[in-house]
Amino acid sequence: MSLLDNLNPPQLAAVTLEPRHALVLAGAGSGKTRVLTTRMAWLIQTGQVSPHGLMAVTFTNKAAREMLTRMTAMLPINTRGMWIGTFHGLCNRLLRAHYRDAGLPQTFQILDTADQLSAIKRLLKAAGVDDEKYPPRQLQNFINGAKEEGLRHTAVEAYDSFSRQMAELYGMYDAQCQREGVVDFPELLLRCFELLSRNAPIREHYQHRFRHILVDEFQDTNRLQYRWLKLLAGGGAALFAVGDDDQSIYAFRGANVGNMAEFEREYAHGAVIRLEQNYRSYGHILDAANTLIRNNSGRLGKNLWTERGHGEPIRVYEAMTDSQEAQWVVEEIRSLVAEGRQRREIAILYRSNAQSRVLEHALFSAGMPYKVYGGLRFFERQEVKHALAYLRLMENPHEDTAWMRVVNFPARGIGARTLEQLADIARASGSSLYAAVAQVPGRGGNNLAQFAALIDRMRFETQNLPLHEIVDHVIEASGLVPHYLQEKEGAERVENLRELVNAAAAFAAEDGYPFDAAGALAQTLPEAGIELPSPLAAFLSHAALEAGDNQASEGQDAVQLMTVHAAKGLEFEAVFISGLEEGLFPHENSILEQAGLEEERRLMYVAVTRARERLYLSFSQTRMLHGQTRYHMRSRFLSEIPEECLKWLTPKTGLAGLPPAGGSSWARSAWDDDRPARGDTGRSSKDAYYGSSQGYAGRRADAGVEVGGVLFKVGQSVAHARFGEGVIVSLSGSGTDAQAQINFGKVGTKTLALGIAKLDVV
Numbered sequence: 001m002s003l004l005d006n007l008n009p010p011q012l013a014a015v016t017l018e019p020r021h022a023l024v025l026a027g028a029g030s031g032k033t034r035v036l037t038t039r040m041a042w043l044i045q046t047g048q049v050s051p052h053g054l055m056a057v058t059f060t061n062k063a064a065r066e067m068l069t070r071m072t073a074m075l076p077i078n079t080r081g082m083w084i085g086t087f088h089g090l091c092n093r094l095l096r097a098h099y100r101d102a103g104l105p106q107t108f109q110i111l112d113t114a115d116q117l118s119a120i121k122r123l124l125k126a127a128g129v130d131d132e133k134y135p136p137r138q139l140q141n142f143i144n145g146a147k148e149e150g151l152r153h154t155a156v157e158a159y160d161s162f163s164r165q166m167a168e169l170y171g172m173y174d175a176q177c178q179r180e181g182v183v184d185f186p187e188l189l190l191r192c193f194e195l196l197s198r199n200a201p202i203r204e205h206y207q208h209r210f211r212h213i214l215v216d217e218f219q220d221t222n223r224l225q226y227r228w229l230k231l232l233a234g235g236g237a238a239l240f241a242v243g244d245d246d247q248s249i250y251a252f253r254g255a256n257v258g259n260m261a262e263f264e265r266e267y268a269h270g271a272v273i274r275l276e277q278n279y280r281s282y283g284h285i286l287d288a289a290n291t292l293i294r295n296n297s298g299r300l301g302k303n304l305w306t307e308r309g310h311g312e313p314i315r316v317y318e319a320m321t322d323s324q325e326a327q328w329v330v331e332e333i334r335s336l337v338a339e340g341r342q343r344r345e346i347a348i349l350y351r352s353n354a355q356s357r358v359l360e361h362a363l364f365s366a367g368m369p370y371k372v373y374g375g376l377r378f379f380e381r382q383e384v385k386h387a388l389a390y391l392r393l394m395e396n397p398h399e400d401t402a403w404m405r406v407v408n409f410p411a412r413g414i415g416a417r418t419l420e421q422l423a424d425i426a427r428a429s430g431s432s433l434y435a436a437v438a439q440v441p442g443r444g445g446n447n448l449a450q451f452a453a454l455i456d457r458m459r460f461e462t463q464n465l466p467l468h469e470i471v472d473h474v475i476e477a478s479g480l481v482p483h484y485l486q487e488k489e490g491a492e493r494v495e496n497l498r499e500l501v502n503a504a505a506a507f508a509a510e511d512g513y514p515f516d517a518a519g520a521l522a523q524t525l526p527e528a529g530i531e532l533p534s535p536l537a538a539f540l541s542h543a544a545l546e547a548g549d550n551q552a553s554e555g556q557d558a559v560q561l562m563t564v565h566a567a568k569g570l571e572f573e574a575v576f577i578s579g580l581e582e583g584l585f586p587h588e589n590s591i592l593e594q595a596g597l598e599e600e601r602r603l604m605y606v607a608v609t610r611a612r613e614r615l616y617l618s619f620s621q622t623r624m625l626h627g628q629t630r631y632h633m634r635s636r637f638l639s640e641i642p643e644e645c646l647k648w649l650t651p652k653t654g655l656a657g658l659p660p661a662g663g664s665s666w667a668r669s670a671w672d673d674d675r676p677a678r679g680d681t682g683r684s685s686k687d688a689y690y691g692s693s694q695g696y697a698g699r700r701a702d703a704g705v706e707v708g709g710v711l712f713k714v715g716q717s718v719a720h721a722r723f724g725e726g727v728i729v730s731l732s733g734s735g736t737d738a739q740a741q742i743n744f745g746k747v748g749t750k751t752l753a754l755g756i757a758k759l760d761v762v
């Protein structure tokens with residue numbers, strides 16, 4: 001079978017386009033990624049380029065892996081060492097190969113977002129800066145925003161004393177990172193950009209090498225990424241970008257959808273290919289997406305159609321509580337699985353990470369295997385980060401962030417006073433904490449010296465060991481495993497530490513590309529004097545960059561949980577979008593201005609278009625968030641979907657909901673009268689938004705239902721002879737038709753006819 005079979009005419013045209021710049025602009029599921037991957041395979045197969053002569057950039061590690069898998073399926077070539085990855089991953093690779101020219105130590109380590117925040121806090125403390133006036137998070141955003149614009153601290157425009165101070169702190173932060181040999185995420189890109197722009201031989205080498213540069217999800221590139229691409233392409237390479245303006249969902253991180261128009265103007269010059277046939281979703285799902293996104297303004301405009309027929313309607317469910325919603329999701333998944341679907345083909349999507357807890361709880365209680373992407377990811381778990389900190393110190397003992405993390409973990413009698421003393425000495429002499437140890441007197445100094453010796457010893461003892469044995473040795477010798485074994489709840493943590501050993505083994509076996517790439521580079525560019533990064537260094541940057549997928553358990557058939565952001569580019573047979581409530585999705589931070597709201601709508605468009613066959617939408621009247629019960633109305637996005645695409649599983653009350661154009665009048669949901677005064681729900685700035693009480697026309701659901709002389713109300717505790725005690729979560733009907741949904745805790749939620757079931761009010 002030829003590579004080019006099964007492509008429609010515009011897809012074929014895109015895949016086989018002559019080597020020139022081009023833009024593929026097309027909606028979700030129209031085959032953009034497929035076109036991009038097939039084009040790579042075709043270029044190689046027809047001998048137009050060698051596997052090392054092209055570069056492909058995607059947005060997530062999962063997508064990059066997917067691309068490699070698809071390539072191998074199409075072409076029997078060794079994809080190892082190919083330049084396919086994320087912007088961060090590729091920049092890391094370039095910096096590893098040219099660390100000297102980039103002004104970095106060979107062992108430079110990557111700070112993830114959390115590490116970066118602690119480094120910033122440490123900086124503010126050391127500089128004696130009031131962190132109320134200059135909040136660490138704000139400084140972090142300031143720094144990252146500037147870096148994403150390509151600006152060093154001296155280039156930041158500061159008009160007032162506050163931003164001048166922020167810029168100065170930015171400079172101090174960069175100096176601290178440089179001293180410690182660490183780079184944060186945006187620094188990877190900026191440093192690499194600077195390397196290429198300043199160093200002509202290196203730039204020319206890559207410009208000469210990459211004949212084709214292909215970019216997926218182009219709508220989400222930021223300014224610096226775009227400039228980086230332009231720099232690499234130089235005058236010679238063909239830039240092939242695919243994207244969908246309707247799926248631009250990273251504006252909050254500086255993504256600039258304007259790059260598409262600019263690219264068309266500067267590069268594509270009319271070579272814009274549009275794909276309109278959707279191969280992913282059934283008609284109802286596609287209609288829902290198309291109609292929804294039409295509410296946005298300033299779109300480039302696309303029309304998607306499918307040959308697949310309508311398919312099942314989209315099911316909608318309204319719950320009274322978030323846990324009831326989660327229960328329902330689990331029940332539906334059970335029946336999907338009973339119909340023979342694989343769990344890994346089922347995804348539960350949500351707007352914010354915090355929503356996963358309730359869902360996870362329900363899945364866990366039901367014994368349903370699941371896997372969370374994003375959130376607290378494997379490499380971000382406390383114990384794993386501790387282990388990584390030891391490994392990082394072995395690579396580079398001068399990295400103060402890692403030092404502070406584990407110097408007294410497990411406890412070794414090193415107190416806050418000793419550490420302050422150490423920090424003072426280090427600051428005075430401009431050295432790292434490690435280098436200052438010898439100057440701390442007394443018992444504290446002694447303990448510190450023992451810790452430093454432990455690091456040196458572990459380095460010595462693991463010389464020449466294979467990667468996974470290094471990790472295995474360190475989790476024991478550091479005292480981490482013995483420590484957690486003594487802890488009551490430590491078993492799972494020990495398991496994760498052992499999993500880290502597996503992850504190291506898997507990495508060495510499969511993902512060793514940094515060595516290959518640098519090795520290949522060393523041959524093609526001998527003048528650069530490239531040295532290979534140690535396997536440990538490569539593994540540590542993998543751990544910092546990896547989207548946290550725990551690859552060892554990748555094979556398990558598990559339900560997939562992730563935020564909508566993380567689901568970009570992926571597809572599943574069945575998709576649940578939960579928490580469709582005003583304030584949650586669309587998110588309250590974005591709701592008040594049109595640009596924010598439109599980004600939320602694009603996010604909803606992304607979510608809806610992930611589904612191939614089945615789509616489920618749900619919302620709940622109440623939700624526990626950040627320790628408080630919140631009362632939400634259903635999302636406006638639900639009413640932006642044509643009614644004929646939907647099938648309501650719960651009665652559609654017609655009450656909740658939707659702002660008419662202009663958005664001032666809000667209907668209510670059934671529990672309204674039981675709500676605390678609106679201002680009591682803990683919201684502040686956005687309260688006015690929720691506080692509007694026009695347009696309520698609600699049935700008094702809280703009035704209860706009377707059956708046989710007994711009054712049942714929502715929220716009431718009842719007892720059943722067989723199911724035990726439960727709480728009424730909803731009521732419907734009246735008289736002999738009256739029904740109650742009752743949550744019986746252990747046995748779950750049951751719907752009972754009140755006239756028949758013998759219930760006692762307790």
Ligand code: ATP
Pocket residue numbers: 006007008011026027028029030031032033034035244247278279280568569570571609
């Ligand atoms: P997104 O915007 O969500 O990233 P996309 O445009 O990248 O979507 P793909 O993921 O490439 O779309 O394709 C969507 C689905 O349609 C995939 O399962 C793909 O294999 C399938 N597909 C694409 N083109 C064809 C075709 N010509 N024939 C059959 N299936 C196709």
Ligand code: MG
Pocket residue numbers: 032033034216569
């Ligand atoms: Mg895609």
